[in-house]
Amino acid sequence: xxxxxxxxxxxxxxxxxxxxxxxxxxxxxxxxxxxxxxxxxxxxxxxxxxxxxxxxxxxxxxxxxxxxxxxxxxxxxxxxxxxxxxxxxxxxxxxxxxxxxxxxxxxxxxxxxxxxxxxxxxxxxxxxxxxxxxxxxxxxxxxxxxxxxxxxxxxxxxxxxxxxxxxxxxxxxxxxxxxxxxxxxxxxxxxxxxxxxxxxxxxxxxxxxxxxxxxxxxxxxxxxxxxxxxxxxxxxxxxxxxxxxxxxxxxxxxxxxxxxxxxxxxxxxxxxxxxxxxxxxxxxxxxxxxxxxxxxxxxxxxxxxxxxxxxxxxxxxxxxxxxxxxxxxxxxxxxxxx
Amino acid sequence: xxxxxxxxxxxxxxxxxxxxxxxxxxxxxxxxxxxxxxxxxxxxxxxxxxxxxxxxxxxxxxxxxxxxxxxxxxxxxxxxxxxxxxxxxxxxxxxxxxxxxxxxxxxxxxxxxxxxxxxxxxxxxxxxxxxxxxxxxxxxxxxxxxxxxxxxxxxxxxxxxxxxxxxxxxxxxxxxxxxxxxxxxxxxxxxxxxxxxxxxxxxxxxxxxxxxxxxxxxxxxxxxxxxxxxxxxxxxxxxxxxxxxxxxxxxxxxxxxxxxxxxxxxxxxxxxxxxxxxxxxxxxxxxxxxxxxxxxxxxxxx
Numbered sequence: 223x224x225x226x227x228x229x230x231x232x233x234x235x236x237x238x239x240x241x242x243x244x245x246x247x248x249x250x251x252x253x254x255x256x257x258x259x260x261x262x263x264x265x266x267x268x269x270x271x272x273x274x275x276x277x278x279x280x281x282x283x284x285x286x287x288x289x290x291x292x293x294x295x296x297x298x299x300x301x302x303x304x305x306x307x308x309x310x311x312x313x314x315x316x317x318x319x320x321x322x323x324x325x326x327x328x329x330x331x332x333x334x335x336x337x338x339x340x341x342x343x344x345x346x347x348x349x350x351x352x353x354x355x356x357x358x359x360x361x362x363x364x365x366x367x368x369x370x371x372x373x374x375x376x377x378x379x380x381x382x383x384x385x386x387x388x389x390x391x392x393x394x395x396x397x398x399x400x401x402x403x404x405x406x407x408x409x410x411x412x413x414x415x416x417x418x419x420x421x422x423x424x425x426x427x428x429x430x431x432x433x434x435x436x437x438x439x440x441x442x443x444x445x446x447x448x449x450x451x452x453x454x455x456x457x458x459x460x461x462x463x464x465x466x467x468x469x470x471x472x473x474x475x476x477x478x479x480x481x482x483x484x485x486x487x488x489x490x491x492x493x494x495x496x497x498x499x500x501x502x503x504x505x506x507x508x509x510x511x512x513x514x515x516x517x518x519x520x521x522x523x524x525x526x527x528x529x530x531x532x533x534x535x536x537x538x539x540x541x542x543x544x545x546x547x548x549x550x551x552x553x554x555x556x557x558x559x560x
Numbered sequence: 561x562x563x564x565x566x567x568x569x570x571x572x573x574x575x576x577x578x579x580x581x582x583x584x585x586x587x588x589x590x591x592x593x594x595x596x597x598x599x600x601x602x603x604x605x606x607x608x609x610x611x612x613x614x615x616x617x618x619x620x621x622x623x624x625x626x627x628x629x630x631x632x633x634x635x636x637x638x639x640x641x642x643x644x645x646x647x648x649x650x651x652x653x654x655x656x657x658x659x660x661x662x663x664x665x666x667x668x669x670x671x672x673x674x675x676x677x678x679x680x681x682x683x684x685x686x687x688x689x690x691x692x693x694x695x696x697x698x699x700x701x702x703x704x705x706x707x708x709x710x711x712x713x714x715x716x717x718x719x720x721x722x723x724x725x726x727x728x729x730x731x732x733x734x735x736x737x738x739x740x741x742x743x744x745x746x747x748x749x750x751x752x753x754x755x756x757x758x759x760x761x762x763x764x765x766x767x768x769x770x771x772x773x774x775x776x777x778x779x780x781x782x783x784x785x786x787x788x789x790x791x792x793x794x795x796x797x798x799x800x801x802x803x804x805x806x807x808x809x810x811x812x813x814x815x816x817x818x819x820x821x822x823x824x825x826x827x828x829x830x831x832x833x834x835x836x837x838x839x840x841x842x843x844x845x846x847x848x849x850x851x852x853x854x855x856x857x858x859x860x861x862x
Contacts, residue, residue, distance in 0.1 A: 242702040250718040366843040368794055370801050371817050371836030374824045382827050389825065499709025503798055507821060518802050521717045533714045537706045 225553070232545055243537050244297060248290055251526040251533075280304075302534070303527035307519065312531035315516060320535075321406025322393055323505065323512030327497040329428060330435035334493065338440035339486060342447025346455065346482070347474055357444055364441030370503040373434040377507070380430060388426050390508040395423040431508045435500050439493045446489045451482035487551045491544040498536045593856055600852025606845030610838075614660035623651035625658040625811045634823070637830055644830035646819060655811040656834050662723070662812040663842060666796040666805075667789040670730035675785050677731070678738025679774070685739065686746030687769050693743075700739045708733045712795050716804040726805040730792050741784060745777035752776075787850030790843040797839050813839045 260273050260282070277283050281292060296303065302312040345357035380387035393408050394400055401412035401420045408424035411417075454460060455478055463473045498514075505514035513532055520528035594601040613620065623641075629649035637644040643652035681700065685693035703711065712729045719725035749755060750773065758768045797814025799805040801821075806812045808819065813835040820831025 239702070239705055242698075243705055246702060246706075247714065250714050254715075254718045362844060362847065363840070366790065366794075366840045366847060368797050368801075368814070368817070368836060368839050370798065370814075370821070371832065371839065374817065374821055374832050374836070375829075378824050378827070378829045382825060495707030496709070499707050499713070499798075502709070502713065503801060506802060517713070521713070522803060524717075529714065529717055533706070533710055536710050540707050541705050 228552075229549060232549070236541065236545065239541060240538060243541070244294065244534060245290075247530050247533050247537075248293060251530045252289060252293075253286060255524075255526055280306075297534075302531040305520070305525055305528045305531075307523050307525045307528065312527050315528065316513065316531050316535050319511060319513045319516045322510060323498075323501050323514060325393075325407040325409065326428065326431055326505070326510060326512060327435065327494065327501055329432045330439060330497055331490070331494060333432055333436035334439035334443055335490070337436070338443030339447045339483065341440070342444035342449075343451050343479065343482065345444070346448045346451030349452065354448075357448065361441040361444050364438050364444075367438065368503075369434055369438050369500045370507060372437055373431065373504050373507045376430045376434055387430050388423070390430070391427070392509045392511055393424060393427060394420060395427070398423050427508075431504050431510060434504055435497055438500065439497055442493055442496075443486060443489060446486050447483065450485045451478060454478045454482040484551060484555055487554065488547050491540070491547040494543050495536075495540040498540065593852075597852040597856060599848045600856075603845045603848025603850075603852060606841060607849065610660050610664060610842055610845065613657055614664050617658045617661060621651075621654035621657045623654040625650070625655045626809055627651070627654075634828055634831075636828075643834040644828075646816075646831050647823070650809075652816070652830060652834050655816060656813070656838050658811040659813045659816060659835060659838065660842075662806060662810065663793050663796060663814075663839070666723070666727055666730065666812075667792040667842075667846075669727045670792045670796070671734060671785060671788045673727065673731035674734030674788070675738055675781070678735040679742045679778075679781060681735065682739035682742025682744075683746050683769055683774055683777070686743040687750065687765065687773065689747075696739070697743065700736045703732065704736045706733075708791075709795060709798060712799060713802075713804060716799050721804050721807060723806050723810075726796055726799060729799065729804075730795050733795065734788055734792065737784060737788070738781060741781050742777060745780060746773050749773050749776050783850065783853045786853055787847065790846035790850070793839060793843050793846070813842075 260277050260280075264273055264276060274283075281289060284292070293303070300313055302316070304310065305312050305315055308315065341357045341360065345354040348354060377387075377390055381389055388395065398420055401408055401415050401417045401424075404411045404414055409421065409428065412420035412424055455474075460473060460478055463477055464470070468477075501510075501512060501514035502517050503514070504510070505512045506518045509515070513535065517529065517532040519525075520532060594604070617625075627650060629645070632641070632645050632649035633647055635641055635645040635649075641651050641653065643656060645651055646655075681696050685696040685700075687693075706714070712733045715732055716725055716729035719728060746769075754776075755768060755772055758772045763772070793813075796805060797812075797817070800812050800814035801818045803818075806815055808815065816835035817832045817839075820828065820833075820835075823831055
């Protein structure tokens, strides 16, 4: 019950935060913004009259306070405005591109967790051995390597040199028909519909961008797992367990691991934020039709309603995920009650 | 019998005055740090070498970084062009060398701006805990609600792509970390006797804050500030890669990787490879220094 009250309170605290976020985004994309978005949609020969008419239609002539109120009113209704580029509602565009990004970033997150966490744990258990050095090397290179450069390198080797990966052409081989939309994830949809060809293609194009994104995400997770484990292994309760003659393996994997991995839970939200940022770079390289590419195109044409939509969406996702991981952390850790 | 070590003699001499360690000079401390942590030494060497490369660019670059030569287009690395040439026949090595100027200035510029503004905000918020401090910290937290790269993207996108705006965008994403560190530091230092004394003898608030509290709170911030340039370089390169930073033909590492990216599927790897390699070297250099210093000054970390 207590916990439920805590959740509700946290959800209420989310409201002012998101209001602030929308305000910052509004200021950035309407007040600070350089260049007139109208210039992007009218032909260079358009008359001033035509420009004015368009500006009026998009509400750009209103006083800034009125623009903000209108914007907030629409936002509450889930209306983020119309993209200058495509003329379609931004909300619909985001929903359309969302599954591709969600699929890619989730697989990258899973891969990063599956490799990073065990690596960190093993490095902590066998401290200062070769495995610790390897883990350190992977972490250091992971945080130092630009994700776009790694993507290009992967394409060079796996596609150009060894020809074992497909060309960076999006979510599926263009000669195949995309699987029927159920979840929006190509891998799952093709599995459900038994479309094996599509499944194979969807998996094969996922491999390189997933590795590229996961490599950088793995580093902080491995680091967190290692330092958590090192800390726990030196606590009194572990020493007691050892002194009582329990097997080393039992102590490490049954008693220490649970507590060591707690900080990793909160880290996942931070890492997911990093993946959302990275998706802008990676999707662009792999022609991945997701939100990152959508954002890239929006930037290239100063389509501010679209940029706004993307930033709002990504930040909301980040904030909500942060809340969820924090709640899980608290649920798992009885020492800090709500 | 060998004569006793002077150190041991001093330590064991009970009748003498209590052993007072000589305060090591800055040079000695740096040297000791280097010996204790070879990684820090490596990091420092790399960063110093990159700075030297940036300063000496006109002397060491074999070609004009803006020079083009259509006849020498897309040549692989050779004796004449060590890092090969790009699509316009530009010499990649010379551009990489000049690129150090752009990227180091962006990284150090952004971190310095963030350091100064973040520290001031944090100091004010820590000193005047009331509504003023609350407002400042709420704004700082708001900035942290955004994923860092996406905030930088939004700011750089709004301001328009340019060298200056790139620095501003990255600085903004770095402000919160300094503001938080400084606030916590001031909050704890404020309780110390020396701060109380400074207030008691009638020092004005700003004087106490700037002369007494600020200098004593800079320790942890200094260490953090050695870690940030690495991230700043990565962010800058990423923003330039998607066209939100400096513009072609400026030699900037991220942009140079972007210029080579359409060529990767036809096998011309060198255009993107070498600038990217230097991004890694620079980021690693800064990170090694930061990590090493944290290890040394924060015994909690292992």
